[in-house]
Amino acid sequence: MSLISICIPTRNRADYLDFLLGKIxxxxRLNYEVVISDNASDDNTSTVSMRxxxxxxxxxxxxQPEMISGPENACAVCNLARGDYIFRISDDDLVVEEGLLAAQALLDASENCVAVYPRWHICDSKLEKIRTVVHYGSDSPLIRNSTESLEDATPHAPIRVTKAQALEMYERFWTxxxxIFRRDIFQQYIGYVSNQLPLDFYAAALFLQRGYIxxxxxxxxxxxxxxxQDSVALHSPRVLEAYTSDYEQFLACLPNLEPTQAMRAFYAKMIRQYIIASQFAVQSGDYLRALEIVRKALAFKVPGVAEFASEFExxxxxxxxAKFISHAITVTPNVKRLVIEECALIDEILPLIREEITTVQIITVNxxxxxxxxxxxxxxxxxxxxxxxxxxxxxxxKNPAxxxxxxxxxxACRLISH
Incomplete structure (x- = not known):
């Protein structure tokens, strides 16, 4: 009977880990092992695990003897697995047995099946309310549907994807x-890449080079x-760099692509990523970061982006x-008073500025x-x-600085020339 390694990287989340292990x-029916890599936790993670x-x-x-990065710990825990197949899950999430059993059956049925991607739900912080359902395919072989309920989501038979469909998969899905994937594939071909997790396009490309999914x-x-959580992550430079690296390495795994086809696919993916990231930056109130990201998207000169930038403005x-002004005050040392000339725009944005710099006196003059x-x-x-x-x-x-x-x-804040 095949064995699934449920791999859990963790750090300082003993209560969440306790809940997850209790569910497992x-x-x-599932034949499994649980593999935990504790990233030098300061809480009682080891006690919970042993219990x-x-x-x-x-x-x-x-x-881990000392703290390493999150991606490194995620790769470390998968490299420790001894089962036939690996499923990596965060310590604060929940594993569902039925999905692992279905994936296990497909992997057992053929050695050419390298990985299986089941449905999963994004829930609230208490795992009580479904926010998004993520599943793949019903109307055509490669469609991702996201919905807040299951009412408009159609169950489907397993959909096989081959290497010939890799670019189609890349173009249709955000990620x-x-x-659930074969352990030997990960440990031989992916486990050394500390900044890539087994959940992105590069890993999927490596899977498809060795079989189907x-x-x-x-x-x-x-x-x-x-x-x-997502607002903080998706627009950060580190995460955007990781997505860019993932897209580039995926396309490198498809050597038969024409250069123009590869660049067109890469541009389309990056623009989509930038637009989504800018929206999350706005949600978190980081308007300057959103401005920077939209400006990056404009660099590709693709139809539709200018319209998005204009709407953003x-x-x-x-x-x-307002954020630009607040930032200038914040990074300038020893500012105690802001003197602003009265005008219509200042009247509109002054409340926003006051929210940002509460320790500085603000006066308006003619x-x-x-x-x-x-x-x-x-x-x-x-x-x-x-x-x-x-x-x-x-x-x-007077001081020009x-x-x-x-x-x-x-x-400086303008995206579109008028």
Whole structure:
């Protein structure tokens, strides 16, 4: 009977791990082992792990001597697996036995089946409410459907995907995640890549080079989504760099692609990723990061992106300018007072600025007062126009490093030339 290694990387989440192990202990039919890599936790993770040893069919626990990165720990735990197949799951999520059994049956049935991608649910932080259902295929061989309920999701028979369909899979899906896959494939070909996890396109390409994969309807996991978890992750430079690396390595595994075809596929994928990341950046209130990401998307000169950028400016432009001003104040040392020239735009964004810089006194003045006013070293000055700013600097000994014009700030925050 084949053995599935349920691999759990963990750090300082003893309570979540305890819950997950308790659920696995109730599995009745699956032949499994649990492999835990404890990333130098400071809590009672080791105690929790050892407490479940007698209840689980198999438990292999190791503790890293010192903390390593999350991706390194995820690869480490998979490299420790001894089963025929591997399923990696986060310590705060939930494994569903039925999905693993269905995947196991397909892998057992043919050595040419290298990996199986079941359905999985994104839930709230308590795993009580389904937020998104992720499954693959019903209307055509390669379609990803995401829905908040199962009412409009159609169950489907297992869908086989071959190497010939790799590019189609890449173009249709945002990502392919949570596979159950052959241990030897991972440990021989993927396990050395510490910044790639067995859930992305590069891994799927390596799977397809050595056989075929299946997309199945059966549920394998419930993923716990903590508050602002995705907003923080998806727009960070580290995560975007990881996605870029994944896309590049995937395309490198398809040597027969024409250069223009490969670049077109890469551009389309990156633009989609940038647009999604910018939306998450906005959700987290990081408007300057969102601006940077949309600007990256514009670099590809692809139809539709300019329209998205224009809409972004219309909806979020004032918030971007307010964030720009707040950031300038925050990074300038010893600012105690912000002096701003009165104008219509300032009237609109001033409440946003006050929310950001609560420790700085903010006063508004007219243009004449802004020009004539003597300033102290702790003042920061924003004139409406560049001309007014220059007129102010021309009157007396004033610090140009602490003078800005709203006109130039708006130019810096603009995506589309008008």
């Amino acid at each position: 202990a109730k599995f009745e 479940w040893r007698a209840e689980l069919k198999g438990l292999y626990y190791i503790r 392919v995640e949570l596979p 299946y997309f199945i309807w059966d549920l394998c996991a419930k993923i716990r989504q903590h508050k602002e 219309t909806i979020h432009g004032k918030s971007v300018v 243009s004449d007062e802004l020009i004539e006013r003597p300033y102290k070293s702790e003042d920061f000055v924003i004139a409406e126009t560049h001309m007014t700013m220059k007129a102010s600097l021309a009157r007396g000994s 602490r003078h800005r014009s709203l006109e130039k700030i708006c130019d």
